[in-house]
Amino acid sequence: MLYKKTDDTVLKLLEKISCGSISIELHDGRIFEFCAPQKGPSAKLRINTPDVLWNMAVGGDAAFARDYKAGKWDCEDIAVLVDFAFRNDKALGGLVGGSQIKRSLFWLAAQLKPNTRQRARSNIHAHYDLGNKFYSLWLDPTMTYSSAIFSGASDTLTQGQLAKYDRILDRLDGSPKDLLEIGCGWGGFAERAISDRDHRVTGLTISPAQAEYARTRLQPLGAQADIRLEDFRAPRRRFGSIVSIEMFEAVGERYWKTYFDSLKIQLDIGGKAVIQTIAIDDNHFESYRKGGDAIRDLIFPGGLLPSEKRLRDEVARAGFRICDIFRFGSNYAETLDRWLATFDRQRSEVEALGFDNGFIRLWRFYLASCSGAFRSGRTDVMQIEIQHAE
Template sequence: MNSLCLDTRGGDLLPSVPRGPRARLRARAAAALFRRAVARLPVRVEFPDGTILGAGADAQPLPRMIIRDPDSLFARIGSQGLIGFGESYTAGDWTAPDPAAVLTAFAREVDRLIPPALQGLRRVLLPSPPERDRGTVADAQANIAHHYDLSNEMFLLFLDRTMTYSSALFTDVAAASWEALAAAQCRKIDRLLDAAGVGAGSRVLEIGTGWGELCVRAAARGAVVHSVTLSRRQLELARLRVAAAGYADGVHIELLDYREVRGEYDAIVSVEMIEAVGYRQWPTYFARLDARLAPGGRIALQAITMPHERMLATRHTHTWIQKYIFPGGFLPSTEAVETAAARTRLRVRERFCFGPHYAETLRLWRERFDTRAPELEALGFDGTFRRIWQFYLAYSEAGFRSGYLDVQQIVLDRPEEHP
């Protein structure tokens, strides 16, 4: 089985272990590359036969990667690369007491794990993105629904009371805690609204509603909010939450693609939605932002970013995250945002980076998710689904903890309108 169905809750999600002469050859190559790579990483990789690999593997403590089935692990990696590595975790071919720590060690060396000569063969050896990753209007709603329409009740299990599914902004990132998370999410939202100049009477467009917290906080300032989403389940709960807060008259939420929005707005805000646009659609996305922004207005985006060179190298490769978590998604670089904006009248006015805060946000979500197994099972999500999401949350945390990924609040406007 090569893809997930929209209503899948777990079960038989994983493809079978590759077999045959070609698979065996690729597995041997993957095993050699893996052993070569981990030999210089600060991890302790334990094999069933007692072999231990890793730089300083005899020292303690080091993140432990426990390999249960090396044959299956290397067959999957040899066939699918990093997709196979993630599938191996889901299948139980390897495990770890702290998977985020193991993955952080790998993420810190991601550009040096594979020899340069083989990196150039990425498009030949690894799967290409499916047609659904084009980011067209026809594809977009199905891709969004695949993730965000899983279950509002499932997200309620590990998100804080604000139901905010994006990076928080802590007053002290070193002291990040569950008790501080809701306030940190509000702080993040308020900073974005401030950056966009949202106040009483502002006409605000939000692209990507989430579960409505930004709508509520903008309406509390006296703004008139138009929010669009492609998630039916988020739409339902967001409307309920806005009404419960007493702002139903000032907030209009609808199921609508950003490309179909009309009118002009004094402020446009969007939190971690550009990642779902897809790189082919970035020119269209920024052209629509420019067209919808009223004279003198500002745009404030929160975006996850990756290094530009890595972005260019991976944009034609299908990834584990795209296959299992965010079909059609792709992270921009800072340079890509600036280049796409420069094709319009918009320019980047300021950037605020806070990647370490996302690492802690993800840690808190992951820890809470791991404690909610009985409730997840009661909702119909089995052990396979839980392992997929454990890997997703740990994999994402590792990206930010290693510095490979960043999150930014980016403000754009038309310079001639803001002397």
């Protein structure tokens, strides 16, 4: 009876959608279709068990993701479904975020578990140390796990990733060649910076698997590459340039000040820093930071996306000025779509590594739902170039 009441409530909410359309097949075979006056995403959802909508009403999209992992619902295109949900969030009445109790508990848990150095290492290990082989199955040959920049549909993913690296290096043109990369991943940017622009790169990571891979990869480049298994908070000397590509999202709000203060200390006077980061829409930041979501619950524990306004505030407080902002969210949707397509093609290889069906479904949800968030405009990705204000 409780599940049926929840189903009825959700179906009533869907009558108020303002954009796109959705077809829902309930577990008992009944099909409901809703179409808004304004064109938009056209989603299809098949619910396999009676508790799915109840779980989502209570636990938000994190519960929805867990139910997808368990096979309790299916969808032809999760990215389209998420795009639809975000474009109609007013009509859905906060359904994606779950109950107020759930949001409050998530916020309290986050306050009790700050992203200290030890916890940061644990969080990074949970995500990045799944194995270099796992990531190599669906990333492009540069092993780049961040948004590409495409000049056209014919660009390969590798071309897009190198174009992203080149844009950052172009912004650093004229700066000293001594470069610090905070969050160096598997060494793709460092390799490009050294081999193509003759930089000397000190790369930081707290993932042992990434550090080992990057050191082996960059060994032919000799002393120009120095990969360190260190946290960004460790004291260091000054550098002519600093680059940080999609690492800031993992820092945690409590340490945003520490992050920018460390940049202030380590960037030479006259030097430049370029930060590539995902950001959430300003209008939704407060509700997002106080609640939980599938990505923070299940994929990236300890992280938090900034809003552009909060980024600007942190930059100014630390004594920097913004020289340039480049936004390219649609490119991230395309990047994620390509990752997912390759992930699906490599499913048998992923299974051969020992990952089960639930893991594969969860990662499909992660990649596709992030694509939907970028399509809807709820999230964006940007490169921010900063210098000392004085």
